Amino acid sequence: MTDIIASNTELRKKLKKKSQVAEIWRRFRKNKTAMVGLFIFVFIMLVVIFADAIVPYSVSISQKISARFISPGQDGHLFGTDNFGRDIMARIVHGSRNSLLVGLGAVVCGIVIGGLLGSVAGFYGGTVDSVIVRTLDTVMCIPLMLLVLSIVAALGASLVNVLIAMMIANVPMYARIVRAAVLSVVGQDYIEAAKACGTSNFMIILRHVIPNAIGPIIVQATMAVGTMIINAAGISFLGMGIQPPTPEWGAMLNEAKSYMINYPYTVIFPGLAIGLTALSLNLMGDGLRDALDPKLKD
Amino acid sequence: MTAILKTTNLKKYFKIGNNGFLHAVDGVDIELERGTTLGVVGESGCGKSTLGRLVLGLLPATSGEIYYDGVDIMHCGNAELAECRRKTQIIFQDPYSSLNPRMSVYELISEPLVSNKAFRNKAERYARVMELMDTVGLAERFINSYPHEMDGGRRQRVGVARALALKPDFIVCDEPVSALDVSIQAQILNLLMDMQDEMNLTYMFITHDLSVVRHISNEIMVMYLGQCVERSPSKELFRNPAHPYTQALLSAIPAPVLGGFAPEKLLRGEISDPINPEPGCRFAKRCSQCGTNCVGKDVPLEEIEPGHFVACTLFTQKGGMPRNTS
Amino acid sequence: MSAMPVLDVKNLEVAYHTDETVMRAVNGISFSIDERETVGLVGETGAGKTTTALAIMRLLPERTGRINRGEIFYKGEDLSKKSADQMRLIRGACISMIFQDPMTSLNPILTVGDQILEALEIHNTDGKPKTALDARVDELLSLVGISPLRKVEYPHQFSGGMKQRIVIAIALACEPLLLIADEPTTALDVTIQAQVLVLMGELKQKLGTSMIMISHDLGVIAKTCDKVAVMYAGEIVEYGSARDIFEGRDHHPYTTGLFRAIPNLLGESRRLYPIDGLMPDPSALPSGCKFHPRCSGRMSGCDGEAPFLFEENGHRIQCNLFRKMAGQ
């Protein structure tokens, strides 16, 4: 048996293991609601990417008083026009970039910082853990929206500042998510087994903790993006987020709320855009959870 | 011949609540010669698994000494410690939870090799993994399987292969067959005995099942609430169990022959936690032969036959002969 | 007193149907239990022991488990034809069950007294007053060796062995005719196991209960059973009195293998004798005799038709090796 000395390419062929990603995708694909979510999300992403090809940015901000409140479907305005005569569809298309940017950005940055804190706390335990957890718990006592709003007030209302505020305000939540995921892995026997065979802490984190903890984190993160988009819209809705005339879904609702009595469509479409985006992310997250954990299915 | 593993007065206390200490391992002496097997037997909560982790350095001891091959591993340099770590390995009870579900058999078996940088190139490492799989009786086709795709017996073979990967001298087997069916259990026990004969391995075999250790052990240590109550060569222990607890343990095993238990030999009560225990025999509360000497001060191990040690007041009076209980 | 058995299982077949596969867990088993008798079901993981018990109790997982064929007669009445509500009244009152893990089989948020009382209340058909039921709870607790004063305590305040005693008290609360014990001592330490087994034996004697004892441990079976069914891959490969199984001369090769594989306390040999190979996958069972791929006495034809059923004074062995013997 010892004379098997193979070349590297040969080895690679022999050690071609079944991809677990493919297995997860196979299970995910069978979940109809999750696939609907994926479909909507891909559509939205296409809109984000090809926004300029669909309609030029200038259309979304050019004001034309003579074309105020054109009903949906008339004069080539699919979703109608708003109080400044701007095409609502163009504003939704270009607003998608800002909304998704804030949502994704807040979650990604939050996960990186919170993840670091949470994994350090979860992996090392002891005093480090209790100090971090106590502090984060305290921050979580402050209502989230108020924390975000006061940070935005301190920094000044702008897209970047809303992103920063949401990121900071959500760090405790992500830290908790990551800590819980790490803790559930660290208690496992295979971590002790890895320690016993001499694997370094770094390798244990890299090869054991992360691959096993990442699943639930991805699920939670997917769903958190939806929540962040809703929260960001709420801040803009209060007039403290992204400032006009920059198109953003929440800000559109804020501008339109005075006219909703006579022109309901001005609030319906931006709201639907927010809702569908969040819905697609939630459906995907739910499907991912099931696909990652087949144990729940029986 | 020097002992490969020697511990003196080894202790491990866990803090419970504000001022409680759980005496998980409380003053255990071990001397283990190369190529032999020490069976450590006891019920759940007797500290046997903690003992296994202490001698491997997976848990820091509260006090006492551990010498591995003459090296004091509680006070030696990192390099020596790393060398000891490489030569001492463990096989876990539950092969399902002790194998990372996201790693294939190849990755699992090669992990100790990678972690210890045992081979310079991949081809050599691959050859070693193949060799190990052959040794433990795993067919080549499982090389890319995941643990959940295999049955318990094969999973435990992966566990054995991992333990053997670095050519260790000493392996702690922590209930390696308790989670397996009888027919598979026999396969793994035979495998372990073959490995021992081939590689001159030393085992510390931890189990709750006396019948399992009988086959594999040269010497058996019976533990009760963190302490060793009896230590003896394997055959002698079964022929002449001295401590009342050992006797009770033996008579409680249901042998596959007809006929009921002897109720008079059954133990009363249940095991409790050794939190801040009082001095004295810890078995006294359940012992049918408990006398006034049994409480108040600790009972040391005494040699009643060559190599046969018992910690019981029944044997402390007259040089090894049981005291008349009436 | 009639000669009718308490329980008579005939040709029972149970399968679990999932989206992708059909797991054939029990494949045509027959056995019967007389009054005051204990029948042991012994076999390894996946032999179909627990499935058999759940099928008798009609507690198979609703979505997947299904009785495909066969009858289960309880005192002459076919349980598989009972309505869900009729069956509910039989469970607990006529047939009860003890599960493997005492740590999880008691509800953590109800006192143990309440959990025993619950069993009594459900089957309190003749409207006994509450005080009588309370007195019965005390009586049951003393019966299993627990002070009645402890009935107000919660399960987490008891040790494993104590919990299993409480589970036994619940199961025996209504003095059922049949008790199904599914690995009742597997989760317990060996000294506690002995205590619980002795207790169960005494209570059975006192109450005149019949019992099905499910275990993977031939030792436990030997200590408790009158009749034994050795199960393999959903079939009873050998069935007979305890004497037939433990002291008889003729055995199914699997039974022989099982006995040889047990580490024993007496023999001199160091090595053990495992059975080669593994339990077959219940979704892809081998044809013919289910044991033939692992059998050392395998002959041509073992993989074809169903194996020969040898029978002698109630000792049944399902194996082609005995075809010759029967011919003589």
Added chain:
Amino acid sequence: MSRYIIRRVFLLIPMLLIVIFIVSFIMALTPSNPGILILGERADPAEIQKLNDELGYNDPFFVRYAKYVWNAAHGDLGKSWKNDNPVIVEILRRLPTTVTLAVGSILIGLVVGLPLGVISAVKQYSPLDIGGTVFAMILASFPAFWIGMMLIILFSLKLGLLPSFGIGSIRHFILPWVTTSCAFIASQLRMTRTSMLEAIRMDYIRTARAKGQRERIVIMRHALRNALLPVVTILGMDFGSMLGGTVTIETVFSLPGVGSLIIEAIRMKDIPVVVGATVTLATSYTLLMLLVDILYAFIDPRIKARYIKHS
């Protein structure tokens, strides 16, 4: 048990110090000038300077922090810079609206969400379950303030059934209640379903069935009571988020609650109100969580035993 509670209440003190610190720190970064706020844009700069000195606004941050904590410890949360009212009065005036809104919508969430969650779990994978979870998902995906606007358009403007703003009567609260309860229905349903699914798989459920217990009682007495812990947690957290998180709803329905008090104060840079109100909310949130923990002990005797042991 009571010792445990007392210990938990004492732990509030360091927590409040940190909360005050964080909020004061953020507000200190916010450009503001109380003198101008109080005296008006056209006041004498010297007067403004004098007033700022009196208010201690020109002191270093830590001095101001220490003073604030000292006063707060004596029950004085300061006065609003905008109208010179004590902050505590401002808060108490707004609190009833917020609490009414919170209690009502939480109750709707519980009454609708919990039974739906139980049914979903019991009939897992049935059309009812799939419908229920998708319904919950949709409710959770649309911003509450938008749902509120849609309800106003439908019930107030088109059908003219309900008032769309103000707090005159109970009818004024119907739309806000329904609006905010959407998210709670979703969270209660999902949490109940998840923890029920877990509870139903437990061995003691099988024991109860083996006793011959009715399926309905098995679910209600054995499964649901054990599944309640996470549900209670979510309930407490929902309630907590309601206290400060309904700013947008209060805006849509023009309700004078604590949320809108804070947002107005943030806009005006009325720092004493912002800090005072936030501290009040954080305290209520923590007390609420303590209440949840105490409730645990009544649901689960194991937790009660742990509390007693650690106190």
